[in-house]
Amino acid sequence: MVARRGRQYTAPARRAWRRSLQLRVVTLTLIGSSLLVSTFGWFIAAQSANILLNRTQDEISSSMSGKVAYAYSQLTLHPQARDPELPNTINDTVNDLVDGDQTENGGSIISIRAEHYQDLPAVTLPPVDTRDLITPDMIRTVAEQGQVAQQIRTAEVGGATTKYLVYGSPVPTKFGHLELYYMVPLTTEDRAANQIRTTVLITGIALVILLGVVAALVTRMVVTPVRVAARTAQRLSAGLLDQRMKVDGEDDLALLAAAFNQMAANLQRQIVRLEEMSRLQRRFTSDVSHELRTPLTTVRMAADLIFSEREDFDPAVARSAELLQAELDRFEGLLTDLLEISRFDAGFAALDAEHTDLVPIVERVAERLSGLAERAGVDVELRLPDTPVIAEVDPRRVERVLRNLVGNAIEHAEAKPVVVTLSTDEAAVAVTVRDYGIGLKPGEERLVFNRFWRADPSRARQTGGTGLGLSISVEDARLHGGWLEAWGAPGEGSQFRLTLPVRAGDRLVAAPLPLIPRDRPAEVTG
Known part of the structure; x- marks a missing residue:
């Protein structure tokens, strides 16, 4: 004491x-x-x-x-x-x-x-x-x-x-x-x-x-x-790249100040160059995405016509028409995601927040993905409150985040259940998506939100995703001032948690639901 x-x-x-x-x-x-x-x-x-x-x-x-x-x-x-x-x-x-x-x-x-x-x-x-x-x-x-x-x-x-x-x-x-x-x-x-x-x-x-x-x-x-x-x-x-030290005299301290200023000038030039390259890259992505819209529309019209008449074609040609339609859908989704990413990079993304009940949004996402879940042999379980969960959010962006999370969970569930849980408190609302599939290796919970990243590149994809879904989702969460986090362990599945403030602009302190699932198997100790 x-x-x-x-x-x-x-x-x-x-x-x-x-x-x-x-x-x-x-x-x-x-x-x-x-x-x-x-x-x-x-x-x-x-x-x-x-x-x-x-x-x-x-x-x-x-x-x-x-x-x-x-x-x-x-x-x-x-x-x-x-x-x-x-x-x-x-x-x-x-x-x-x-x-x-x-x-x-x-x-x-x-x-x-x-x-x-x-x-x-x-x-x-x-x-x-x-x-x-x-x-x-x-x-x-x-x-x-x-x-x-x-x-x-x-x-x-x-x-x-x-x-x-x-x-x-x-x-x-x-x-x-x-x-x-x-x-x-x-x-x-x-x-x-x-x-x-x-x-x-x-x-x-x-x-x-x-x-x-x-x-x-x-x-x-x-x-x-x-x-x-x-x-x-x-x-x-x-970020104040024009800051410099005052150089007085010719002693060692003056040499230090001069060397520091030279280093700052070199850094400023490199940062400006990188920013210009990044700006050009974003502009290129945006321009290419926009320019591809016109030929894609033309090709889409022709492909829709061919797809509608595929019954009259030979089986091989009919199968090609189906593959063409599927790849055009995937290509159109990729362009849409690239345009959305370019808006985030350019800082043009805006939040259209309104008081919204999140329960119907979760139900609507599960209903729209029910066909995918049925084909994958996955049972989607919803654990929702009996009362409305009202929060000041952008419903379009929240639905897109949940659609990406639930779709990824179904894809990696390996015919095991997917559990979607919604909970709220006075300051925050949280949605967790839990699957019991292959899980994530240590360190992959941070890599999973990188653009075009896949845990297993050789794995066959059922959803035809673009590899940008989680990247867009994490940007949507940040735009709300919220969190999008992941947990996973090999053989134990994974869980993603979306946490948003109840009132737009509030600062999050804690989440109503834990990131690590409560049903995780207890570790065996020797």
Whole structure:
């Protein structure tokens, strides 16, 4: 649940990431420059802080040597630790060291301790608690091992938390040695280091932003021509063949624009040439169809006369007269279909829609094809509603579509029944024609609507069709704003579905009848 909700929230960002090359380039530039600048800035800040600390350590180490020498000169006058004047000398020495240090490191702390002589109290000026600054480990190193030690400690001194550089050194005397501790605040160094870090941070952020702006500008210079090319290509694909890109300069992008324009010009010439060839082909088909009408009429008159007198001829001549009449019928149908196809191709086909009851149309088609069905041994079953099915259609075109569908079903039914079903809902009306013949192979449900296509060219035709019936039918369906679809499977027959909107001009969304028949045999699974 959480993951799905997270994907929903991030979907706009992921979509923008996939679609925008400029966004990806700028984002990757910002990430890379941020890592580089942050690493470089951290290195600079760390080195600067180390340089400041080393310089301070050198200064304090030098100052510490002088303080140890001065304390030695003052404390070595006393031959023993029980000298009653020794505490006063320690106090005076610490005062002198503090007074001499005010001009160098303001706020520093000086302490002299005597770990081996419990009778000598520690003297610290200013009088503050130094337990957090002078650690037991440091005392052990200085007092017991007699070595110089240093450390950096942060402690609350005088009500303020401050970082100190603490030096400790033994001070030799005639009776042994005492310990001198010198604590210098690093406030100035910390302030300088913070200023350096702030400066590096601000400079790094400004540099990253500048790099992002530069990357955006550079990417825009490259992406903008690509986007222009994409929009121009979309306009070209939409049919606006005169669209071209603007060519500026002589760089690579200008060469791309020039090459794109040359390609568009070549495509325009080829498309115009193909359109002209198609127009000439359509005109040729139309002209030939019209021109053949006149000789066909003359031949038809002569053939009708011969056919009417065939009883008086020899059997061979009478049979020739019958064949001539049949072929003339087929030839006349072919011319009629070619004229209709040419009207569709030229865009001259018009829809003469009116409110029509489709039930009588289906019944009339079945009645007119009853003779063909009887000769083929096919039983045509009608499954029609009891009430009228009213739709705004062109009845002539709908009847022609159904005549083609039912005639093809009878031809391929192989003496099995053909079922014609009519159904309607509020938005659409559908007619399915189901046969149980040879069926269609995979992929043929799309090829079946091509002009002059046959599933089996060697198959004997009983109806004398022209091969244009389904092509004209699909154009009639499209003219209504409807669908004409096919389904078939080898050995299971086929089903064609005509779907039309109830109201002319409405957009179809669904069909009242399924394309795949409900009585299809269930597949056997292993």
